[in-house]
Amino acid sequence: xxxxxxVYAVRxxxxxxxxxxxxxMATVAIARLDLGAxxxxxxxxxxxxxxVLIVLVFMNARFSPPASRVFAGVGFFWLGILLVLTMGDIVxxxxxxxxxx
Amino acid sequence: MSVATSAPRNYLTxxxxxxxxxxxxxxxxxxxxxxxxxxxxxVVGAIAMALIRLELMVPNGTMxxxxxxxxxxxxHGVVMVWFFxxxxxPTVLGNFLVxxxxxxxxxxxPRLNLASWYVFVTxxxxxxxxxxxxxxxxxxxxxxxxxxxxSNGHVILTIxxxxxxxxxxxxxxxxxxxxxxxxxxxxxxxxxLPLFIWATYATSLILVLATPVLAITLAxxxxxxxxxxxxxxPALGGDPLLFQHLFWFYSHPAVYIMILPGMGVVxxxxxxxxxxxxFGYEFVAFSSLAIxxxxxxxxxxxxxxxxxxxxxxxxxxxxxxxxxxxxAIKVFNWTATLHKGSISxxxxxxxxxxxxGLFTIGGMTGLFLASLAIDTHVHDTYFVIAHFHYIMVxxxxxxxxxxxxFWWPKIxxxxxxxxxxxxxxxxxxxxxxxxxxxxxxxxxxxxPRRYHVYPPEFQVWNVLSSAGASILAVGYVLxxxxxxxxxxxxxxxxxNPWGATGLEWRTPSPPPRDNFDETPIVTExxxxxxxxxxxxx
Amino acid sequence: xxxxxxPVAKSEPLLAHQxxxxxxxxxxxxxxxxxxxxxxxxxxxxxxxxxxxYRFTYDAEFRLASHPVSFLLGSVNTGVLLTSSLFMALAxxxxxxxDRRQLLGFLWVTAALGVVFLAIKLKxxxxxxxxxxxxxxxxxxxxxxxxxxxxxxxxxxxxxxxHALHVLIGVVVLLGLSWLAYRGRCSPADHPTVENVGLYWHxxxxxxxxxxxxxxxxxxxx
Numbered sequence: 014x015x016x017x018x019x020v021y022a023v024r025x026x027x028x029x030x031x032x033x034x035x036x037x038m039a040t041v042a043i044a045r046l047d048l049g050a051x052x053x054x055x056x057x058x059x060x061x062x063x064x065v066l067i068v069l070v071f072m073n074a075r076f077s078p079p080a081s082r083v084f085a086g087v088g089f090f091w092l093g094i095l096l097v098l099t100m101g102d103i104v105x106x107x108x109x110x111x112x113x114x
Numbered sequence: 115m116s117v118a119t120s121a122p123r124n125y126l127t128x129x130x131x132x133x134x135x136x137x138x139x140x141x142x143x144x145x146x147x148x149x150x151x152x153x154x155x156x157v158v159g160a161i162a163m164a165l166i167r168l169e170l171m172v173p174n175g176t177m178x179x180x181x182x183x184x185x186x187x188x189x190h191g192v193v194m195v196w197f198f199x200x201x202x203x204p205t206v207l208g209n210f211l212v213x214x215x216x217x218x219x220x221x222x223x224p225r226l227n228l229a230s231w232y233v234f235v236t237x238x239x240x241x242x243x244x245x246x247x248x249x250x251x252x253x254x255x256x257x258x259x260x261x262x263x264x265s266n267g268h269v270i271l272t273i274x275x276x277x278x279x280x281x282x283x284x285x286x287x288x289x290x291x292x293x294x295x296x297x298x299x300x301x302x303x304x305x306x307l308p309l310f311i312w313a314t315y316a317t318s319l320i321l322v323l324a325t326p327v328l329a330i331t332l333a334x335x336x337x338x339x340x341x342x343x344x345x346x347x348p349a350l351g352g353d354p355l356l357f358q359h360l361f362w363f364y365s366h367p368a369v370y371i372m373i374l375p376g377m378g379v380v381x382x383x384x385x386x387x388x389x390x391x392x393f394g395y396e397f398v399a400f401s402s403l404a405i406x407x408x409x410x411x412x413x414x415x416x417x418x419x420x421x422x423x424x425x426x427x428x429x430x431x432x433x434x435x436x437x438x439x440x441x442a443i444k445v446f447n448w449t450a451t452l453h454k455g456s457i458s459x460x461x462x463x464x465x466x467x468x469x470x471g472l473f474t475i476g477g478m479t480g481l482f483l484a485s486l487a488i489d490t491h492v493h494d495t496y497f498v499i500a501h502f503h504y505i506m507v508x509x510x511x512x513x514x515x516x517x518x519x520f521w522w523p524k525i526x527x528x529x530x531x532x533x534x535x536x537x538x539x540x541x542x543x544x545x546x547x548x549x550x551x552x553x554x555x556x557x558x559x560x561x562p563r564r565y566h567v568y569p570p571e572f573q574v575w576n577v578l579s580s581a582g583a584s585i586l587a588v589g590y591v592l593x594x595x596x597x598x599x600x601x602x603x604x605x606x607x608x609x610n611p612w613g614a615t616g617l618e619w620r621t622p623s624p625p626p627r628d629n630f631d632e633t634p635i636v637t638e639x640x641x642x643x644x645x646x647x648x649x650x651x
Numbered sequence: 652x653x654x655x656x657x658p659v660a661k662s663e664p665l666l667a668h669q670x671x672x673x674x675x676x677x678x679x680x681x682x683x684x685x686x687x688x689x690x691x692x693x694x695x696x697x698x699x700x701x702x703x704x705y706r707f708t709y710d711a712e713f714r715l716a717s718h719p720v721s722f723l724l725g726s727v728n729t730g731v732l733l734t735s736s737l738f739m740a741l742a743x744x745x746x747x748x749x750d751r752r753q754l755l756g757f758l759w760v761t762a763a764l765g766v767v768f769l770a771i772k773l774k775x776x777x778x779x780x781x782x783x784x785x786x787x788x789x790x791x792x793x794x795x796x797x798x799x800x801x802x803x804x805x806x807x808x809x810x811x812x813x814h815a816l817h818v819l820i821g822v823v824v825l826l827g828l829s830w831l832a833y834r835g836r837c838s839p840a841d842h843p844t845v846e847n848v849g850l851y852w853h854x855x856x857x858x859x860x861x862x863x864x865x866x867x868x869x870x871x872x873x
Contacts, residue, residue, distance in 0.1 A: 022744055030737040037729055044722075044868040056864030063733075064857045071740045071853045073846070077685075078678060080295050084685040088692030091323045094410055095693075095700050099359045102414065102426035103704050109424055213669075220669035222679045288686045296679040297669065322686055326694035334701070334809075341787030343805045345701070351799045356704055360697050633671065 029070040036063050124527065124624040139224035140627055145210035146525075147231050152198050152206065153594075155238065158245075159193035160590065162186045167549075167580040173570045183566035184251035185267065191254025196276055197238055199506060200368060203375035204286055204321075205230075207517045208314050210525060212290055214618035214625065215308050217299025217634040222292040230285035233278060241275030244268035253564060255365070258346035258357040262338040270339055273332045280325045283371075287321025290314055299617070301636030308616055308640055309398050313378025316402040320367045320374075320409065328364035331357065358420055362413035370409040373473070373505060374402060376513030377444055380466050383520050384448055386614040387463035388455025391641040394447040401440035408437040418489045427486055434484035441477050445470060460612070461535030465516025468543045472508025476501055479554065494564070497557030500550045507586075508546050515542070515593060522597060523607030527624040530600040534592060542589030548582025615642050677843045684847040688854045695813070695858055702806045702865065709799040716800035717869045719782050720807065724775045725867030728768050729859065735764035736856045739849045746832075746842035754832050754845070761852065762825040765818050772815050779804070807866050814862060817855045824848055 040059050044052065069075045074085045125142045128134070135143060166186050169175040178186065209227065213220050221227050244250055250267035252260055261269050294315050298307070334345050335357065344350025346357050385392050392398055414422060414430030448470055457463070479501040482488045492498060515538075522530055556575035561568050568576070610619040617634055618625075670676040706713050742757035776785070783791035786805045828848050832841075 023741070026737060026740040026744070030733065033733045033736075034730065037726070037733065040864060040868065041726055044864075052868070053864075056868050057861070060860050060864050063860045067736060067853050067857050067860070071736050071856075072850055077681070081682055081685045084682070084689050087323070088689035088696075091410065091689075092692055092696035092699070095327065095360075095363055095696060096703060098411065098414065098426070098429070099356075099363075099700050100703055100707065101429065102355070102359065102422045103353075103707055105423040105425040218669065222669065223683060224667075224669060284690055288683060288690070291686050292679050292683045295682055296675055322690050323693055326690045327697040330694055330697040334698075337787075337809070343786045344802050345805060351705075351709065351802050353704065353708070356701055360700065363697075628668070 025070055029066050032066060033063055123626060124622065125627050126527075126624050128627050137228070139220070139228055141209050141213050141221050141224065141227055142525075142625065144227050144231055145206050145208075148201060148205040148209065148234070151231070151235060151238070152201050155193050155197035156590075158242075159190050159198055160587070162190035162193065163583070164587070166190065167583045169566055170568070170576045171580050173573050173576075174567050178566065180566050181251060184253070184564070185249035187564055188250050188253050188267075189245055192241060192250075192272060192276065194506075195254055195368070195372075196279055197241070199372045199510060200283060201234065201286075202372075202510070202514050203379065203517060204290070204314060204317055204371075205234075207310075207379065207514075207521065208286070208290060208317075208375065211521065211618055212293060212311065212314055213297065214621065214629050215311055215616060216294065216297060217302050217617050217630065217636065218293065218297035219628045219630070221289045222297055223289050226285050227289055230282040230289070233285065234282035237275045237278030237280075237282065239275070240278065241272050244271035244275065247271070255361065256332070256335060256357075257361075258335060258338070258354045259348070259352075262335050262346045262357075263342065270336045273336050277329050277332050280329045283321045283325045287318035287325075290318040291322065294318075299634050299636055302617075303636075305396065305399070306636055306638075306640050307399075309381035309392060309395070309402070310375075310378035312399040312402045313374045313381075316406040317371050317374045317378075319403075319406050320371050324364040324367040324371070324410070327360055328368075331360040331364070334360075355417065355421055358417050359413070359422075362416045363410070366413040366416065367406075367409045369502070369505070370405055372510050374405060376469060376473075376510045376517075377402070377441075379513045379517040379520070380444075380448060380469055382614070382616065383462045383466040383516055384451055384470075385641045385643065386520070386612050387460060388452050388457050389643045390451055390455040391639075391643060392447065393450035393453075394443075395640065397443055398447050401443045404440035405437065408433070408440065412437050415484055415489070418486055419493050431484055431486050435481065438477060438481055438484075441473075445474055445477075459536075461530075461532060461539055462516045462520035464536060464539040465512045465519065465542075468539070469509050469512045469516065472504050472512065472543075472546070476504030476509055479504065492557055494562055495557035496553040496561050496563055499563050500553035500557055503550045503553070508550070512542065512546075515539075518593070518597070520612070521618075522600070523611045524618060524621075524623050524625065526601045526604070527607055527622075528600045528604030529607045529611060530604055531596050534596040538589050538592040538596075540589075541585055541592065545582050545585030545587070545589050549579050549586050550582070552576070552578040552582075615640065673840070680843055680847060681850075684850045688850060691817075691854060691858075695810070698806065698810050698813070699861070699865075702810065705799075705802055705806065706865075709797075709802065712797035712799040713803045714869050715797050716803040717807075717866065719779060719784060719794060720867055721775055721778060722867055724771050724778075725863055728771050728775075729863045731764050731768045731771065732856045732859050735761045735768070736853050738764065739852045743842065743845050743849045746845040747839055749839040751832060755829055758825055758829045758832065758845075762822050762829070765822040765825065768818055769815060769822070772811065776808075810862060811866065814855065814858050817858070821848075821852050821855050824851070 036059050040056055043055050043059075046052075048055065068085055072085070074082055077085070125140055128140075129138075135147065138144060138147075165178060166183070169177045169183060169186075209221070244267075247268050250265065250269050250272045252265050252267065252269060256269070256273070294307075294311060337343065338345045338347070342350075344352045346352045346354050348354065381392055381398060412430055412434040414426055415434045418427050418431075459467075479497070483492065483498065483501060519530065519535055522528070552575040556572050556579075557563075559572065559575075561572045561575075607623045609621060609623050611623075612619075617630075617636070620634065621629055666673055667676060670679065738757045738761045742754055742761060745753035745757055779785060780789055783789055783793050784796075784800070784804050785808065786801050790801055790804070792800065825848065828845065831844070
């Protein structure tokens with residue numbers, strides 16, 4: 014690593030840390046408001062942003078070889094499949110009354 | 115071209131103590147450790163099946179009672195799925211061949227490879243203990259709330275075994291993924307890889323992405339069984355279907371773990387015995403990845419009548435039709451490869467030709483099952499059993515045996531008897547069809563699965579099926595004898611008795627510990643078979 | 652100038668025989684860790700899915716049930732883990748420069764913060780125990796609880812417990828890594844080991860980043 018790369022790296026880490034703490038405080042503040050379903054959405058979106066920052070910067074995914082970057086995303090994408098199709102069942106179960114109701 | 119046919123210093127002769135085998139990190143020896151282990155489990159699973167088919171010879175069998183019958187089919191399923199089929203080709207042929215096919219000295223993590231075998235054996239001890247202590251009667255599918263609340267069998271012990279064995283799968287898959295990405299020889303680009311590697315890679319993706327979900331799901335069942343906290347108990351607010359979603363999220367891709375490697379073997383054997391390059395290399399390569407991906411989108415087709423939402427069922431039905439497409443692409447490409455090929459019918463070719471036909475039948479009956487209307491009629495009947503056995507046995511076991519025969523000269527340095535090989539392949543094909551085709555019929559007529567008694571009008575089909583099973587058994591047992599005999603007494607094979615392409619055939623038979631004396635440099639495409647008249651040897 | 656006698660590494664980092672050069676080995680080890688993290692995502696993911704299903708079905712009851720869970724402890728713990736990730740990243744940075752003192756210091760701070768996390772979690776759990784909200788072991792709530800509260804707490808303890816186990820394993824691995832570094836394996840060429848441990852540690856942080864809103868932030872608006 015060249016010397017200026019080191020400085021850049023520390024600055025990136027500290028910057029991301031500040032952003033993460035800021036997002037944490039935002040989450041806390043939002044939780045105190047009543048947004049109905051929006052609370053969960055906001056909290057999870059902020060969580061996702063934090064996760065992306067940690068993966069890209071702390072875990073150095075942005076400088077990793079392509080194969081590593083693909084696997085960094087693959088797990089979350091596959092979890093998405095599990096969540097979407099399972100929740101698809103639960104959410105739509107009540108939609109059509111079955112015979113006899 | 116004459117080459118030295120004896121390989122005095124090879125992976126088999128490097129160290130002959132038990133310790134050198136049990137502490138080996140050589141992928142080839144680990145492959146043989148797995149070969150011995152899974153063969154033993156195949157015998158266990160087959161014995162369970164023998165008892166089942168004997169019981170089913172008569173409609174009101176009294177050889178074993180209902181509870182024992184439930185334990186038999188559970189044992190058959192658990193052992194065959196997790197202790198034979200899922201490991202089979204990846205841990206035996208995959209472990210042996212992957213490094214050689216890509217020009218490497220070993221896998222990326224050899225100690226992890228050995229660890230996976232020990233984890234496998236450890237897990238199997240728990241499940242075998244459960245079987246010996248009285249077994250489990252939930253079916254290999256462990257549906258809740260029966261498994262979590264009501265079954266009196268050794269559910270937790272069995273589950274612990276399967277949980278542990280899952281980690282062996284994960285280690286193997288992780289190892290192959292990193293090996294294929296990082297250890298390819300110079301010049302071995304992705305599109306010069308043997309298609310067996312593409313298939314193994316796709317299988318490894320499924321192994322690492324699906325198995326963790328099974329592990330947690332089974333852990334939840336164990337937790338529920340111990341503490342009755344309500345995860346799957348409707349009385350406490352739990353949803354039994356949650357179990358099915360999580361279980362099948364793993365178990366459907368698991369069937370692709372079982373079949374993809376078999377499809378990989380087909381490419382190698384068909385190209386060799388048709389002396390032709392595969393038709394549509396890229397299509398076959400990408401179809402493996404497509405199967406791995408699409409296979410994760412279809413699990414709900416096991417739950418059409420379980421109570422999931424109708425919209426969910428429709429979605430899964432459409433997706434299930436889509437997953438047939440890459441499989442069909444493979445079958446078309448294999449057929450096109452055979453067309454105008456210079457075909458010879460050695461034993462491996464017989465097995466793999468059988469695979470193509472039987473897999474096609476099994477796959478097409480899968481389309482019937484993907485249709486909501488038909489599935490409502492045949493769900494939980496012998497139609498389903500015939501469908502998946504056409505794929506698992508007619509397909510997968512044929513491919514496994516064909517692969518074992520094809521690479522046997524490389525593994526053992528010896529040639530097996532072609533006569534007995536063809537006899538065994540023929541008996542397997544005959545016995546298999548006699549066993550399972552009647553099951554399509556009797557299932558469509560309404561005979562349910564997992565019952566030890568049935569209406570008398572179904573008897574003739576059951577008798578045919580049991581008769582077929584006895585022939586099938588001979589077909590399974592024969593290779594144990596003539597392959598075992600050839601290991602010690604067969605004629606020496608030489609490096610490339612089939613005249614096949616592929617880096618594994620450029621090493622002596624058996625190969626040395628590090629596979630290659632020098633790292634090979636790859637300059638030609640895969641399956642560079644010469645024109646038929648000038649086939650090498 | 653102080654002369655402290657640090658142990659010195661006796662040999663260069665090993666090249667395992669299956670690799671043709673060090674770069675290949677480093678890349679393979681790193682890719683292996685990323686694939687492992689994929690498996691962990693699916694491992695926790697199955698539980699997230701179960702929780703999502705029940706949270707959807709029993710939304711109002713879960714909100715009520717979650718009130719005794721400590722907002723303060725959860726938020727503090729989030730800060731603790733985020734800070735530990737920062738120090739882990741700085742430790743990697745020190746390893747890349749071969750700075751043994753900084754590496755050791757940052758590794759110890761990371762591990763210490765992990766221990767702090769576990770201590771706070773222990774307090775969190777013991778508070779819930781006092782309220783009789785631990786399914787299977789002591790579920791006799793001293794507060795009015797809706798019927799599905801037990802299901803909420805099953806997932807709470809299963810998921811945060813599994814996560815805490817991963818934190819504990821991480822702390823042990825960090826201490827092991829510190830020992831290796833102390834013994835002299837901390838030249839810049841050794842940094843991949845620190846990097847891979849870091850990947851694991853950051854992943855454990857990411858899991859918590861999702862657990863926190865799902866369990867600690869529900870129904871907090873008053």
